[in-house]
Amino acid sequence: MSQPTTTASSGRMPRQIPYIIANEGCERFSFYGMRNILTPFLISTLLLFLPESERTGEAKHVFHTFVIGVYFFPLLGGWLADRFFGKYNTVFWLSLVYCAGHACLALFEDNVKGFYLGLGLIALGSGGIKPLVSSFVGDQFDQTNKGKAKIVFDAFYWIINFGSFFASLLMPLFLKNYGPAVAFGIPGVMMFIATMVFWSGKKKYVHVPPSAPNPHSFSRVARTALATNGAGRTVAMVGLFGALASLLMSPQWGFVIAACTALVLLLGFVGAGISMQLERARGLHPDEAVDGVRAVLRILVVFALVTPFWSLFDQKASTWVVQANSMITTFSVFGNEFTLLPAQMQALNPLLVMLLIPFNNLVLFPLLQKIGITPTPLRRMTAGIAFSALSWLVIGTIQVSMDAGTPTSMAWQILPYALLTMGEVLVSATGLEFAYSQAPASMKGAIMALWSLAVTVGNLWVLVVNAAVKNDAVLGTIASSGVSVIAFQMYFFAAFALLAAIAFGLYAKRYKMVDHYRSIEGAKAPAAVKV
Structure with a gap:
């Protein structure tokens, strides 16, 4: 007897999704809460045994070593989940390691070795689960409801920024008013809550088992x-x-x-x-195995073309803050004046993300559909890279005006922040969905790890460019252009991203999308849940 066909959009939303979303919000608060106060704490407290002239350099070294670990350990987490333990078990046990790291930060505020041990444990825990939680979200969908996956991936990205926004606002105040034990302890408590929320949904999740040893891997x-x-x-x-x-x-x-x-x-x-x-x-x-390898290699090309976006995006915390330091930081709104610190402008980014995701889904994308333009994942990502290029063109023009001696309000950064954040929403949130849908079942954890690794490669381009401008020949060329070094770099990165957007768009036209969402019988389904 034939069965009625169920469309991808007719299935209901998985009931276990709220557990994963809540876990992610708490985890991101814990991560950004400790990361945003790490450098000032190192300089003001932990590294006091060093001469004052060396503290800033050592703090940057420690911070970037920590970040490197965070973005390299996804490879380990993806491998462990795909080959041995499955996503749920790997996320749960590495989350406990993550909690232990936070405990070390709170307990060893005046002990260098103990504190560094905590950073290492957090890098292992945070990096290890980074590629798995988002792919675990994808595992909860099948062919009957995969159309709802985009909504959840957007919600997933929204909650990340929700946690980041409040962590960015609150944790520096806790460090200033209550000290490092409290300031690092609160993120630890939030991570423990995240772990318990994730554990409480265990019986409701779809658990995709790890791949068995495969002679055709x-x-x-x-x-x-x-x-x-x-x-x-x-x-x-x-x-x-x-x-x-x-x-x-x-x-x-x-x-x-x-x-x-x-x-x-x-x-x-x-x-x-x-x-x-x-x-x-x-x-x-088998042909299927060979074609699967070919598919993975094609995905890696997409990831490589996205790395210039991360070069631009991550500099909002460095180059843009440096620019803001030379701007007028006092604002007048409806006759009331208030002052913002330059670093506080970064809170604008997660706030805009939380506004732009629903705007795109409820207004922009339906409007594009009505006029005959389908906002496919690759089209959205192409546009996102182009938006990032435009933001840097604007920020570079602002810098040229400042270099000419024009007093400039920090409010002028709102426009480039809005453009860059639109790029982030179109590239990063979409990339999570794209990476999961295109990855073969046995490679999902590893592919999500490589997506995270693209951030590391993006930051490499920044380091290379910053090293290059120290060369006398390069400095001479910049001087002959008539603009300052910082303005030249801004225009360079704008051109870099624009070329990347063109290359990405051309490659996207030749890319053949595939569907690697699991079949209904492709995983152990959760037990029935009483309404």
């Missing part, structure tokens, strides 16, 4: 492709030796640039080599 197909001599194998070896050479340059370049460059060389050259020789694996592995 991604890594084995890739090894087969490169097992024989050929141009692809040579290209892969170039990447390997290039990565080793990059690591050897650590004393000259610094560890951050050297390690990130090594990673880019490995991913780029080895991936290209595998692609060149992938057909050699056909026959030794």
Whole structure:
């Protein structure tokens, strides 16, 4: 007997989703709460044993080492979940490690080794679960209700910014008024609440089991492709030796640039080599396995083209704050004057995210549909990169005006913040959905980890550009252009992102979307829940 066909949008919203969304909001509050006060705490308290002239440099070193760990450990978390423990178990146990890290920060406020241990545990916990929670959201959907996944991914991104907004406003005040034990303890309590909320939904979740040992896995197909001599194998070896050479340059370049460059060389050259020789694996592995590897390599190209966006986005916490330091920070609204600190402008970003996500879903996207333009994921991401380029064109023009001696209010940064945040919503929130939907079932955790890793690569471009402008020849070229170094960099990054948007759009036209949402029988469904 035939069964009625159920469309992707007719299924109901999974009832377990609120547990995951609440967990994410609390976890993001805990993470941004401790991260936003880390540098000032290091300078003012923990590193007092150093000469004053060295504290700022050491604080930056500690901070960036911590961030590197946060964005590298997703590879470990994705691998553990995909191969051994599954997403739920990996997230739960690493969340307990995360809680232990917060406890160390609160308990060892005056002990360097204990505090650094806490940072290491948080990097492991936060980074390890980073690619898994969002992909765990996707696991709760199947072919009957996958149309509702976009709504949930947007809500997921909205709650991230909700937590970030209040953490950015409140935690510096707690550090100032109540001290580091309280200021670091509150994020720890929030992370414990996040873990308990996540655990309480255990019996309601869909649990996709880890992949069994597979003789036709991604890594084995890739090894087969490169097992024989050929141009692809040579290209892969170039990447390997290039990565080793990059690591050897650590004393000259610094560890951050050297390690990130090594990673880019490995991913780029080895991936290209595998692609060149992938057909050699056909026959030794099923066509489905070979085509799956090809799909992953195509996804990595998309991720690579997104990295320039992260170059621009993450500088709102550095380059844009530096600009704001030279602006007029007193505002007059309806006759009332108030003053903002330059760093407080960053709270505008999560606030705008919370406004723009519902605006796009309720107003902009339906309007585009009515006029015959379908806002597909790749179209949204192309537009998002272009919006980021436009924001930097505006911020660069503001800088040129300031360099000419024009007194400028910090309120002028509202426009570039709005443009950059629109870009963030179109790229980052969409990217979570895209990455999950395009990843083969056995690679979902790892693919989400590589999406997080794109942030690291994006920051590499910033480090390279900042190092380049210290070169005398480059400085001479900038001087002949008639603009300041900071304005030149702003226009450079605007052009960089614009070229990336064009390249992304061209590649998107050739990209064939696939559907890797699970089938209804593809996972262990939750037990029935009484209404």
